[in-house]
Amino acid sequence: MTRYLAGRLSVFIIAVFLLTVFSFSLNYFFPGDPITNMSGVRSFQSSYPLIMEMRGGKENIATQYMHYLHHLFTGNWGQSLSNGTPVFDDGIQHFVASMELIILALLVAVTLGLPLGVFAASRFRQGSDKAVVSLAMVGYSVPVFWLAQLMILLFAIKLGWFPITGQINPLYGVEPQTGSIFIDVFLSNSEYKAAALQDAINHIVLPVMILAIMPMMLLLRLMRNATQEMLQKPFIKAARARGLSEWRVLVKHAIPNALQAVLQQTTLLFSLMLTNSIVVESIFNWPGMGNWLIRSIFERDYPIIQSAVLMFAFVILFFNLLVELYHGWRFPIVRHEQYATR
Amino acid sequence: MQLLDIRNLTVEMQTPQGIVRVLDKVNLQLTEGEIHSIVGESGSGKSLLAKAIVGFINPNWQVTADRLWWNGKDLLAMSPQQRRQITGRDMAMIFQDPNAYLDPNSTVEQQIVEAIPQGDVRGTFMRRRVDRKTRVKRLLHRVGIRDHEPIMDSYPFELSQGVAQKVSIAIAIAHRPKLLIADEPTTAMEPSTRLQIHRLLARLAVSQQMSVVLISQDVGSILPETKRLTMLYCGQLMETGPAKDILSEPAHPYTDSMIRMSLQTQQELPHKARLPTLPGAIPTLRHMPIGCRLGPRCPHAQKTCVKAPTATHERQRVYHCHFPLLVTSS
Amino acid sequence: MPHVNLYHHDETPSPLQLVWKSFRARFLSMAALYLLLAMILLVLVSPLLAPFNTSTQFSDAIALPPSWVESGNMQYLFGTDDLGRDMLSRLLIGGLYSLGLPILMVAVSSLIGMSIGALAGIDRTIKYQSLSRLFDTLLSIPSFLMALIIIAILGTGFNNVAFAITLSLIPQFIFVTRNAVHEEWHKDYVTASRLNGCSKAYLLYRVILPNVTPTLVMQLTVSLSVAIMDIAALSFLGLGIQAPTPEWGSMLARSLDEVYLSPWSMVLPGVTLFVTIMTINVVGDSLRRALKERVNS
Numbered sequence A: 001m002t003r004y005l006a007g008r009l010s011v012f013i014i015a016v017f018l019l020t021v022f023s024f025s026l027n028y029f030f031p032g033d034p035i036t037n038m039s040g041v042r043s044f045q046s047s048y049p050l051i052m053e054m055r056g057g058k059e060n061i062a063t064q065y066m067h068y069l070h071h072l073f074t075g076n077w078g079q080s081l082s083n084g085t086p087v088f089d090d091g092i093q094h095f096v097a098s099m100e101l102i103i104l105a106l107l108v109a110v111t112l113g114l115p116l117g118v119f120a121a122s123r124f125r126q127g128s129d130k131a132v133v134s135l136a137m138v139g140y141s142v143p144v145f146w147l148a149q150l151m152i153l154l155f156a157i158k159l160g161w162f163p164i165t166g167q168i169n170p171l172y173g174v175e176p177q178t179g180s181i182f183i184d185v186f187l188s189n190s191e192y193k194a195a196a197l198q199d200a201i202n203h204i205v206l207p208v209m210i211l212a213i214m215p216m217m218l219l220l221r222l223m224r225n226a227t228q229e230m231l232q233k234p235f236i237k238a239a240r241a242r243g244l245s246e247w248r249v250l251v252k253h254a255i256p257n258a259l260q261a262v263l264q265q266t267t268l269l270f271s272l273m274l275t276n277s278i279v280v281e282s283i284f285n286w287p288g289m290g291n292w293l294i295r296s297i298f299e300r301d302y303p304i305i306q307s308a309v310l311m312f313a314f315v316i317l318f319f320n321l322l323v324e325l326y327h328g329w330r331f332p333i334v335r336h337e338q339y340a341t342r
Numbered sequence B: 001m002q003l004l005d006i007r008n009l010t011v012e013m014q015t016p017q018g019i020v021r022v023l024d025k026v027n028l029q030l031t032e033g034e035i036h037s038i039v040g041e042s043g044s045g046k047s048l049l050a051k052a053i054v055g056f057i058n059p060n061w062q063v064t065a066d067r068l069w070w071n072g073k074d075l076l077a078m079s080p081q082q083r084r085q086i087t088g089r090d091m092a093m094i095f096q097d098p099n100a101y102l103d104p105n106s107t108v109e110q111q112i113v114e115a116i117p118q119g120d121v122r123g124t125f126m127r128r129r130v131d132r133k134t135r136v137k138r139l140l141h142r143v144g145i146r147d148h149e150p151i152m153d154s155y156p157f158e159l160s161q162g163v164a165q166k167v168s169i170a171i172a173i174a175h176r177p178k179l180l181i182a183d184e185p186t187t188a189m190e191p192s193t194r195l196q197i198h199r200l201l202a203r204l205a206v207s208q209q210m211s212v213v214l215i216s217q218d219v220g221s222i223l224p225e226t227k228r229l230t231m232l233y234c235g236q237l238m239e240t241g242p243a244k245d246i247l248s249e250p251a252h253p254y255t256d257s258m259i260r261m262s263l264q265t266q267q268e269l270p271h272k273a274r275l276p277t278l279p280g281a282i283p284t285l286r287h288m289p290i291g292c293r294l295g296p297r298c299p300h301a302q303k304t305c306v307k308a309p310t311a312t313h314e315r316q317r318v319y320h321c322h323f324p325l326l327v328t329s330s
Numbered sequence C: 001m002p003h004v005n006l007y008h009h010d011e012t013p014s015p016l017q018l019v020w021k022s023f024r025a026r027f028l029s030m031a032a033l034y035l036l037l038a039m040i041l042l043v044l045v046s047p048l049l050a051p052f053n054t055s056t057q058f059s060d061a062i063a064l065p066p067s068w069v070e071s072g073n074m075q076y077l078f079g080t081d082d083l084g085r086d087m088l089s090r091l092l093i094g095g096l097y098s099l100g101l102p103i104l105m106v107a108v109s110s111l112i113g114m115s116i117g118a119l120a121g122i123d124r125t126i127k128y129q130s131l132s133r134l135f136d137t138l139l140s141i142p143s144f145l146m147a148l149i150i151i152a153i154l155g156t157g158f159n160n161v162a163f164a165i166t167l168s169l170i171p172q173f174i175f176v177t178r179n180a181v182h183e184e185w186h187k188d189y190v191t192a193s194r195l196n197g198c199s200k201a202y203l204l205y206r207v208i209l210p211n212v213t214p215t216l217v218m219q220l221t222v223s224l225s226v227a228i229m230d231i232a233a234l235s236f237l238g239l240g241i242q243a244p245t246p247e248w249g250s251m252l253a254r255s256l257d258e259v260y261l262s263p264w265s266m267v268l269p270g271v272t273l274f275v276t277i278m279t280i281n282v283v284g285d286s287l288r289r290a291l292k293e294r295v296n297s
């Protein structure tokens, strides 16, 4: 495990390092002055010479990069080109708001997708399997923005159940502090906390549902195929021949082994999730990273663009690292395959 | 009473080229506590016969038999659940490639524990845990693994083939089956491990009153304790009877050639000597000869051999051949 | 001399034929394939079929419902949008951008990606292996995000968007090709041919290619549906193909405001997009299924 851990961590660290190199070089790719792109201070502003000095703007590129790293790790991510607010503070809030949405959606996707996948596999090629699999195919093929429109049309406009923009009704006067709406509600000194909480829940239901559907269908299909493949394996048949109940065969042998296969494909899941979160946040005007990124692209707010990109990429790498570590810890054969053969 | 009684077992399977008969009217009788060897070249349907007994067979294949009785009960007449219950309780099978039959993501201990019948362990929760562990240890000792600690916590891919096979034997005997079918359990192993496992099987047969069906590819590697011997070729039964009689006095040309082959390979062969094999090669599934399937390769074949030979009963022995080597005494 | 078939000879189909055979055997697979081909054909001839210019605004027919609705007009088969533009023409021509362009982009990126991937797949030393793990890690960054970055650098516009998505699709092709080739390369039969002295080029084209083709075709369908989704999403967000051009995603972008007035302007492009993606996904999934059946049999 130590070796696996070290290997995975070192790859992660190198990847993060490459990521910082990339986001540093973005400053040169973006149109305009690199120092302005990094710091959000324009060349005619009075603080520009100071910033130039601090970021090593006159020195060679390696020194500049070191300065950039230093700023990055001390939370000094410059200021927004459009309204001058510090990027780091904004970024944290948007990050937390996004994570709230994404993690809830992931929970929904996992708790519904995996069991349904197992169910379909255990009814392989019977009516209920076909129904579930067709549903998954449909759900997986609906473009997320159209799905959002349809759901808004149905639940928000026709039925009027859920509101469609933002995290909470501004009338409750809940100040964004952490970015997570639930924590913010608790921190606020509003007199109507319970009502505010209810309102926050109403706001989050629709985006979470929409965001969860595609990953859920993906998981369902992956799990169904993996489980079905496992059920064909000799060791499963042998377990059955030994007289174990079908339930026990499924729970103790087929599902763990299928999970091992599914976990190998979670990169797909996370990248689908993040891609869709960008679109969903824009539609629902959710104050998360995706919305932030799209707005900054429109406004050519380069300090924000690179910070958002950096955060997105980091989140993906980090999620994948977590899954890989869990994978290697729970399924020793994964470690074995990676270091013992070839 | 016979433990297992099979009459005219036929297995047919669908292939893109049509229906193929992979087992053709095979008979097998088994009494309690005996070791029965099934011998035949590759593709002769030995594994298929074993799998048909334990009901481990592709549901699309056609299995018919005049009789497939276990302990006097007709296995073919049962519902799949019933049959699974009975085979799960009374039979066990081990395979050539033990690793494919062990769950790669559970430890040895978990897998053996799972095979121990629930009723065996009693007491409080903690007591049961301890009890299970001691039972696992005892089982591992019984199959010749002294050093149980590291093995119990291992995953199957960490074991050598010999140890993995012993573990699968431990799993197989955990519920004290009446019949253990071993399908070429030692083919891929070095001689010392092979000897160990063979001895283990022989000992189990004696000490547990367990019948053992041992499948192997040549007559040379059957156990000395073998009571009865069955020769299969291309899904047809060639000869069956007491092992000693058959080995000393084969009645069937196929048996004869197999025995001579195995004797010859154990001795030093002179330079450029011919191997005493049958000419030709095993026919493919789609091109099975009619009548006696050995026909094209048989040194004694004559015109009548295109009709399938009927069984000849000779003392305790049965063979299917128009021109047997034994001159019938009666 | 008459040709007499003396020996019974069984055809042994090649792996490709086997996959095709089991693909063909399933009705749904073939239906999806034909539908996809029909859609591609329709897109190719769409400029000839479109009854009107896509940007002509008929002031006498604003927000006209489709012809099958009571108040519809046969002249505008699918109705018109809020500016009085003919929906059918816009959907047809929109296909050029929403389906035709992605096909082109996938073609370009697959050519580049597969060549690099094939080369990367056949030579692997230890050093290379650790590099490739790093590469895999970086690959986990979604293609949509990469396209966004490129657009942020280059700005929006037809060419930039096409370039951005093409570029962002390449890594997946490298990844899949490399893994498929590498897996095949280490199988025993290839090792045997290699020991027999076959050249690398021969091995790649005659030995490996037939075996990895289905996998690559599957990746083509996956990438195509990703490309369609990406370009539609970008246009929906206003970063892709810009407004007067009738792209399905951008047609959807303005439809929510007017959904009460003209629901068909939201339903029609959405359904078209959905059916297109669904068809491609079904083809890809059937291929995966056929492939698995071959391996299992």
Ligand SMILES: Nc1ncnc2c1ncn2[C@@H]1O[C@H](COP(=O)(O)OP(=O)(O)OP(=O)(O)O)[C@@H](O)[C@H]1O
Residues within 6 Å of the ligand: B022, B040, B041, B042, B043, B044, B045, B046, B047, B048, B049, B217, B285
């Ligand atoms: N799943 C299957 N699909 C198609 N044919 C099969 C299948 N299993 C077995 N056969 C065929 O049935 C015949 C008998 O196979 P079987 O495995 O019983 O032979 P065997 O005597 O055990 O040979 P070996 O010594 O190689 O294990 C073979 O010709 C084989 O090709």
Ligand code: SF4
Residues within 6 Å of the ligand: B253, B254, B292, B293, B294, B295, B296, B298, B299, B300, B301, B302, B305, B309, B320, B321, B322, B323, B324
């Ligand atoms: S029946 Fe004929 S072909 Fe078959 S074994 Fe006897 S002699 Fe040989």
Ligand SMILES: [Mg+2]
Residues within 6 Å of the ligand: B046, B047, B048, B183, B184
């Ligand atoms: Mg066998």
